Amino acid sequence: MYSSCLSVNEKEHLTISGCDTVELAKQYGTPLYVMSEDEIRSVCRRYVSSFQTYYQGNGRPIYASKAFCCKEICRIVIGEGLDLEVVSGGELYSA
DSSP states (O other): OOOTTEEEOTTSOEEETTEEHHHHHHHHOSSOOOOOHHHHHHHHHHHHHHHHHHHTTOSOOEEEGGGSOOHHHHHHHHHTTOEEEOOSHHHHHHO
């Protein structure tokens, strides 16, 4: 299944959460990493919900910051109720 944040617009360009990736590449250059905050939040909520459903709220999902660590990702995952695992001083600073 493809993510619900992916689509194709009237110009037949890939869009991510409504943002035209061709226009983003023109504006910022390539390579360019584009992430959907809506999709990240949705995934976080599904993890939290699964702990409520299958573990009666015992425990919490933990985001491994080594997967991708920046201040904004840390803010999002913590805000959605996940704990954050860090293994370096840089990850701790970001968290």
